Amino acid sequence: MSGMIVADGCFQHLPDGMSFGDTFRFAGEMGKMNLINLNFNLSDRYNIWSGLIGGLFLISPTLAPTNRRGAVSGRNSVTEAGSD
Numbered sequence: 001m002s003g004m005i006v007a008d009g010c011f012q013h014l015p016d017g018m019s020f021g022d023t024f025r026f027a028g029e030m031g032k033m034n035l036i037n038l039n040f041n042l043s044d045r046y047n048i049w050s051g052l053i054g055g056l057f058l059i060s061p062t063l064a065p066t067n068r069r070g071a072v073s074g075r076n077s078v079t080e081a082g083s084d
Contacts (some may be wrong), residue, residue, distance in 0.1 A: 037047040
């Protein structure tokens with residue numbers, strides 16, 4: 001429901017004589033409709049590779065094995081340190 005209200009507000013603020021289809025045509029001419037860019041270029045801010053690398057850093061904490069207390073399990077975990 002709120003998306004419809006926002007869309008209605010956006011359509012009311014279009015310049016005179018510009019339709020919904022014209023906005024997509026204009027965005028395509030400006031190069032804004034390139035959804036997936038497979039080129040690896042460090043100066044390009046948004047491409048598939050930056051999304052995958054950024055997503056890896058976002059999901060990596062959920063991939064680490066943890067014990068019941070939430071600490072990362074391994075050689076120096078909290079449970080092993082207290083058992084000496």
